[in-house]
Amino acid sequence: MIEFESVSKEYPGGAAAVSGFSCTVPSHRTVVLLGSSGCGKTTLLRMVNRMVEPSAGRVLIDGEDVRGRDPVELRRSIGYVMQHGGLLPHRTIADNVATVPVLTGTPRREARRAAAALLERVGLDPALGGRYPAQLSGGQQQRVGVARALAADPNILLMDEPFGAVDPIVRRDLQRELLQLQAELGKTIVFVTHDVDEAFLLGDEVVLLEAGGRIAQRGAPAELIARPASDFVRDFIGADRAERRLRAVEVSGRRVAVDGEGRPVGVLEP
Numbered sequence: 456m457i458e459f460e461s462v463s464k465e466y467p468g469g470a471a472a473v474s475g476f477s478c479t480v481p482s483h484r485t486v487v488l489l490g491s492s493g494c495g496k497t498t499l500l501r502m503v504n505r506m507v508e509p510s511a512g513r514v515l516i517d518g519e520d521v522r523g524r525d526p527v528e529l530r531r532s533i534g535y536v537m538q539h540g541g542l543l544p545h546r547t548i549a550d551n552v553a554t555v556p557v558l559t560g561t562p563r564r565e566a567r568r569a570a571a572a573l574l575e576r577v578g579l580d581p582a583l584g585g586r587y588p589a590q591l592s593g594g595q596q597q598r599v600g601v602a603r604a605l606a607a608d609p610n611i612l613l614m615d616e617p618f619g620a621v622d623p624i625v626r627r628d629l630q631r632e633l634l635q636l637q638a639e640l641g642k643t644i645v646f647v648t649h650d651v652d653e654a655f656l657l658g659d660e661v662v663l664l665e666a667g668g669r670i671a672q673r674g675a676p677a678e679l680i681a682r683p684a685s686d687f688v689r690d691f692i693g694a695d696r697a698e699r700r701l702r703a704v705e706v707s708g709r710r711v712a713v714d715g716e717g718r719p720v721g722v723l724e725p
């Protein structure tokens with residue numbers, strides 16, 4: 456469990472990036488921090504592994520203030536996936552994945568073997584382990600980023616717009632694979648995105664942020680749709696989403712759901 460207790464952050468010379476943010480991320484759940492650029496999502500995420508120190512308030516992991524933890528050891532114990540993969544360009548894929556286990560004492564050969572299994576787990580051919588990051592597609596690099604974050608078998612995964620830089624089809628694949636992985640692994644995940652659909656697909660709970668890290672609303676995706684707490688929430692999640700009425704039409708023997716303007720939104724199960 457991760458607890459943010461009234462955390463604030465003022466960067467030198469800047470306005471408050473986050474003020475008085477409180478939130479609990481239950482163990483084995485995915486909480487998505489959703490909001491526009493600059494609302495403080497990354498700042499909040501990085502407070503968990505002490506890449507950012509709060510100006511006030513504290514962050515607890517399983518009841519323990521992270522300030523009492525050695526930052527290097529803390530970072531190695533938490534998986535972190537960045538938007539552009541953050542892979543080391545001059546190391547092979549296998550070595551990128553094996554970096555933290557090797558640093559924490561796993562013999563290199565064993566770490567490489569584990570890396571190959573992890574690559575498979577995230578849907579990559581383990582033979583890619585011998586390549587360098589630049590020899591992989593963007594989507595493949597993101598998968599490696601996830602494998603690397605999982606390598607030390609952390610309880611917590613921090614994911615900062617991990618699928619933001621890939622095309623919509625690959626993005627969809629990565630999202631589904633993450634759901635599958637999470638169903639198997641049950642990590643405690645904090646996932647940052649500005650994409651409403653991604654947040655609603657992945658989040659057990661969504662925390663919608665306004666400027667300055669203020670919580671506009673938090674809840675299960677369906678709650679945000681059913682009862683948006685303000686006009687801001689209504690607008691952010693898609694002004695018409697809550698009001699959109701769907702109806703079914705018959706097309707080539709299947710029932711297709713269409714919205715009020717006749718746009719198809721999906722096929723209904725028989």
Ligand SMILES: Nc1ncnc2c1ncn2[C@@H]1O[C@H](COP(=O)(O)OP(=O)(O)OP(=O)(O)O)[C@@H](O)[C@H]1O
Pocket residue numbers: 466467469471472490491492493494495496497498499649
């Ligand atoms: N190292 C820093 N020094 C000064 N100001 C910073 C620093 N990092 C972030 N900020 C400012 O703090 C605010 C919040 O930034 P943050 O990166 O947390 O937002 P974000 O919601 O993650 O945005 P994005 O989606 O664009 O990454 C912004 O106004 C940003 O300019």
